[in-house]
Amino acid sequence: MPLLTVEGLEARHGLLRAVRGVDLALDEGETLALVGANGAGKTTLLRTIAGAHRASAGRIGFDSADITALPAHRRVPLGIALVPEGRQLFTGMTVEENLLVAAGRGRPGRWTMATVLDAFPQLRPKFKARAGDLSGGQQQATAIARALMTNPRLLLLDEVSLGLSPVAVDQLYVSLQTLLGGGATVVLVEQDLGRALRVASRVVCLLEGRVTYAGAARETTRERVMEAYFGMTGGR
């Protein structure tokens, strides 16, 4: 029984069909990398799974319950958390307050203020600083830590390395690796294909809202993904 099942999912931005009939299934403990060009529908798919965007057709199942119609704030207690693109912190509040505001709203579990700070030690010296004053890497760490405070069973990470320095990305992925090693279930949108293939167990490629490739990360070559990425089917 998969933790997450997505069946025939459609989502629109006005007249634009951003997600067109996507099917996905994700088992507990898996890490799925979602790749695709800009505008392929990756962010909309993640936001629809989290409940921040309305599904216009299809079904989202989570742990055998149909959650398609639930608003985002009622999916959090079930164990779904999205780290949104662009971090979206409460910039006027401190790091501590950003974490506190999420505490106790999801499920009980191993993530508390103390364990989250162990996972992201770079936040310790910035604990009382305004989130808006942090560097990009620290902000991203805060955004992930904030999501973890709800103790999600499924963590959705949207472009966590976007706009960060290479050093900051490396540091972030050190923390994420320990997270993934701990058996977390993650859907990850990542522009760096090599990195995505290294950390994920499975890869799904979207093109114009449709799945054009799905496979185990181990059996996936860069070339095969690039074909799906640009829509070159069976050209070679």
Place this chain on the structure above:
Amino acid sequence: MIFLNQILQGIFLGAYYALIACSLSFLFGVMRIINLAHGSFIVVAAFLLFVLADRFGLPPWLGLILVVPVMAALGWVLQVLVLERSLKGGLLVPLLSTFGLAIVIDNLLFEGFGADTRSLAPAIGDLAFASWTLSDDVTIGQLDAIILLAAIVVLGGLQLFLAQTRLGRAIRATAEAPDIVGLIGIDARAVYGFATAIAIALAAIAGAFLGLRATFNPYSGGMQLLFAFEAVVIGGFGSLWGTLIGGIVLGVAQTLGAFINPHGFLIAGHGFFLAVLIARLYLPPLAERLRRRGRKAVAA
């Protein structure tokens, strides 16, 4: 010394303005809504307290125990029935809908209570006029002192609530990013409901002091709204301590205006308000232009 007394009385008056202004400022800070029915809600609370005192002999301090929760519930209803729907229509619609609501409330009060002027002062006996005399020229009204204390407690309490409590933090987070809070399990609609309930409950406290220190009638709401609005604009919209400063500045300007000329009370207040508004509009671009000119001069 007379001059000093005028300033002192202005500060006390300003504390009252801060009390009537803080919920206007709070609601704007959280929901970006200017509630034009705010003054009318203050008068509704004053009338409720008046009925409790007049018919049932309940002193206003005790009456507040009943009226605050009733007004909070009214705030929740206001959010669900009017504000939430209005907000979907953009920035202008809440202004129009709350303006219309103010007219409805004022006329319902007129329908129910007539045009008579009322006051809660008879219900508190000597306290309405008792004062401490510090010197020949300087006296402090005991009720004025209570109002100043109440303003500090209410503003400080609100500040503490927003900084330290779970709901307070949720309100601040929602104020900053209403589209994002759902992702960490906060129901933005419920938060808006709580915030409006708090704002209207605070209007009840303001209503008590309106009735205690002065008289009111069904159409007093407009003037309360105007003074509250001026205090908030002078102090900076959305800033709570700024609202206290703004109220005091307005109160002092009015009292000094009245000191200079018997007709100067309102004109000094409005004039000062306009001066602050114009300074806010024109000073920053002017300063920017001077800075640029300075930079050019240095470069040359």
